[in-house]
Amino acid sequence: MTEFDDDTRVEAVAANDFAATVTARWNAIGGRPNGGYLIGICAQALRQTASTMGGGFPDPLAVSAFFHRAAVVGPARVVTETIRSGRRLATVQARLLQDDREVMRALATFTDLTQATDRTLILSEAPKLPSPAQSLDPLAAGAFAEITITDRFDYRVPVLPGWMQGRPTGDPSMTLWLRFKDGRPPDSLALVAMVDGAYPAVLEIGEPASSTVQLTVHVRARPAPGWLACRVTTRHVIGGYHEEDFEIWDADGKLVAQSRQLALLAQG
Amino acid sequence: MTEFDDDTRVEAVAANDFAATVTARWNAIGGRPNGGYLIGICAQALRQTASTMGGGFPDPLAVSAFFHRAAVVGPARVVTETIRSGRRLATVQARLLQDDREVMRALATFTDLTQATDRTLILSEAPKLPSPAQSLDPLAAGAFAEITITDRFDYRVPVLPGWMQGRPTGDPSMTLWLRFKDGRPPDSLALVAMVDGAYPAVLEIGEPASSTVQLTVHVRARPAPGWLACRVTTRHVIGGYHEEDFEIWDADGKLVAQSRQLALLAQG
Numbered sequence: 014m015t016e017f018d019d020d021t022r023v024e025a026v027a028a029n030d031f032a033a034t035v036t037a038r039w040n041a042i043g044g045r046p047n048g049g050y051l052i053g054i055c056a057q058a059l060r061q062t063a064s065t066m067g068g069g070f071p072d073p074l075a076v077s078a079f080f081h082r083a084a085v086v087g088p089a090r091v092v093t094e095t096i097r098s099g100r101r102l103a104t105v106q107a108r109l110l111q112d113d114r115e116v117m118r119a120l121a122t123f124t125d126l127t128q129a130t131d132r133t134l135i136l137s138e139a140p141k142l143p144s145p146a147q148s149l150d151p152l153a154a155g156a157f158a159e160i161t162i163t164d165r166f167d168y169r170v171p172v173l174p175g176w177m178q179g180r181p182t183g184d185p186s187m188t189l190w191l192r193f194k195d196g197r198p199p200d201s202l203a204l205v206a207m208v209d210g211a212y213p214a215v216l217e218i219g220e221p222a223s224s225t226v227q228l229t230v231h232v233r234a235r236p237a238p239g240w241l242a243c244r245v246t247t248r249h250v251i252g253g254y255h256e257e258d259f260e261i262w263d264a265d266g267k268l269v270a271q272s273r274q275l276a277l278l279a280q281g
Numbered sequence: 282m283t284e285f286d287d288d289t290r291v292e293a294v295a296a297n298d299f300a301a302t303v304t305a306r307w308n309a310i311g312g313r314p315n316g317g318y319l320i321g322i323c324a325q326a327l328r329q330t331a332s333t334m335g336g337g338f339p340d341p342l343a344v345s346a347f348f349h350r351a352a353v354v355g356p357a358r359v360v361t362e363t364i365r366s367g368r369r370l371a372t373v374q375a376r377l378l379q380d381d382r383e384v385m386r387a388l389a390t391f392t393d394l395t396q397a398t399d400r401t402l403i404l405s406e407a408p409k410l411p412s413p414a415q416s417l418d419p420l421a422a423g424a425f426a427e428i429t430i431t432d433r434f435d436y437r438v439p440v441l442p443g444w445m446q447g448r449p450t451g452d453p454s455m456t457l458w459l460r461f462k463d464g465r466p467p468d469s470l471a472l473v474a475m476v477d478g479a480y481p482a483v484l485e486i487g488e489p490a491s492s493t494v495q496l497t498v499h500v501r502a503r504p505a506p507g508w509l510a511c512r513v514t515t516r517h518v519i520g521g522y523h524e525e526d527f528e529i530w531d532a533d534g535k536l537v538a539q540s541r542q543l544a545l546l547a548q549g
Contacts, residue, residue: 074522075495075543077345079372079388081365096383097349101545102494104347106386115364118374120347120388122494129520132546134486136453136516185404218402226370226390227343229497231543233519248404249536251501252397254342256539268517271524273541275343275499278400 015197016165017206021053023061023091031058031091035084035111040161042212046084047162048117048225048274049209052076055107055119056205058091062105063123066098070123072201074102077229078119085111096120101128126201126235139262140188140244145169148190151177166210167194169240176216185214185247190240191261198238199263205230207241208259208272214247215255220278223255228274239264253278283465284433285474289321291329291359299326299359303352303379308429310480314352315430316385316493316542317477320344323375323387324473326359330373331391334366338391340469342370345497346387353379364388369396394469394503407530408456408512413437416458419445434478435462437508444484453482453515458508459529466506467531473498475509476527476540482515483523488546491523496542507532521546 014022020038023031039050056073063070089111096104104122108115142148148169157163169190175182191210192199199207208230213223242262247255254277261270282290288306291299307318324341331338357379364372370390377385410416416437425431437458443450459478460467467475476498481491510530515523522545529538 134518250402
């Protein structure tokens with residue numbers, strides 16, 4: 014097993030009812046479990062549930078998660094619901110519970126991305142990044158002890174983040190390479206977690222942290238093996254709330270995932 | 282009553298159970314009820330439900346809708362659920378049913394937008410449009426008979442759409458002015474419908490229609506009265522699926538709503 018598959022594993026204990034464990038290995042800023050990691054746990058239960066609806070729905074296409082409470086490290090339960098399946102799409106819901114309290118809820122539509130049509134038109138470009146070998150490892154000086162997710166992912170950046178050197182750039186946007194540190198290749202399921210796998214872009218405007226209210230991810234294609242090129246952008250901070258847009262492009266230069274989250278600044 | 286309020290009205294028939302009517306006045310391409318209109322109906326029931334959770338949650342902040350089936354004109358039922366309320370946010374769910382079958386489901390978080398903090402930073406600009414008076418009415422030659430939503434909204438554009446003249450421009454993006462034709466001022470609730478109120482940008486790449494799989498809208502501020510400036514962009518059509526990003530800026534030049542939908546081309 015890889016770290017991601019091991020730590021997002023769910024075990025069916027009844028129909029549409031799964032046991033899971035939120036491990037301490039994906040903690041983000043603040044020492045709390047990363048939201049994308051929680052989406053990953055739900056995605057495992059969602060996919061198993063979608064597979065009971067006909068079997069032809071291996072790929073998450075759209076996942077929308079609402080976060081109600083901070084999750085904690087420890088046991089969790091995922092209760093799912095089948096909503097609707099058709100020829101092409103199956104829609105399911107998951108509720109992540111801890112101590113019988115709902116921590117987050119996700120709606121998701123699954124499909125088989127290999128059955129998509131040929132109609133393709135791309136009007137944007139992959140992030141322009143030096144090769145990973147020519148890029149910098151922002152964690153070369155050591156991972157952040159409390160932020161265990163930095164031990165799960167490798168990052169490579171064209172320039173070191175300003176916030177990391179105590180000089181936020183004032184521009185909440187960035188491009189970076191991302192991959193699992195243990196060599197697990199990306200797939201459509203992992204992408205729904207990876208869109209929340211980098212540090213928040215608002216660190217570059219001097220904000221210490223922010224917490225996700227809602228995140229939607231669209232998986233646009235199955236990714237090729239290798240490094241993923243990411244583009245992260247915040248353009249509007251309004252009344253303490255900000256969006257963060259995250260694009261993931263694969264090693265073949267294909268857009269494979271697109272997400273937007275609405276988050277609230279820690280001081281908001 | 283205004284047209285929008287009248288046609289999205291819901292009547293509580295039991296706790297968390299509402300009767301509604303999908304009217305024929307908001308039909309989109311294909312002669313079927315517009316997805317944004319259906320979100321508007323759900324938003325009325327969601328807001329009423331959120332108001333039972335403490336009363337301080339008048340504004341939708343984030344709404345994510347999944348569309349399972351085509352809605353039809355006629356009676357509908359909206360079944361809601363309270364999920365979680367805190368000091369600042371209340372999260373609720375709505376299921377829109379017709380003939381006992383679920384047509385769409387929406388998760389939503391409500392708040393009081395007037396209680397937001399001052400932290401604001403805007404790194405983009407409102408669409409650059411000539412004033413509405415100096416713009417063109419794309420429906421001057423007459424509305425589209427089957428597309429009744431064109432009788433509910435006024436549109437003003439800097440240049441007439443290429444697709445409307447039989448010459449799609451090849452660029453699936455546009456800017457336009459939008460308002461309710463009957464003079465109803467925009468508010469936070471109407472915005473969640475208005476982000477789906479224009480013709481799809483993919484008409485400019487020669488596609489006849491597309492259907493929404495999933496739409497998330499973030500309301501960023503309460504809008505000022507008057508015309509709304511909209512920016513609509515599709516950048517990635519992949520395997521028949523495409524995103525459509527929609528921004529709404531109010532008459533004071535403030536960003537008030539941001540949405541993204543994933544849709545499937547009719548020929549996809």
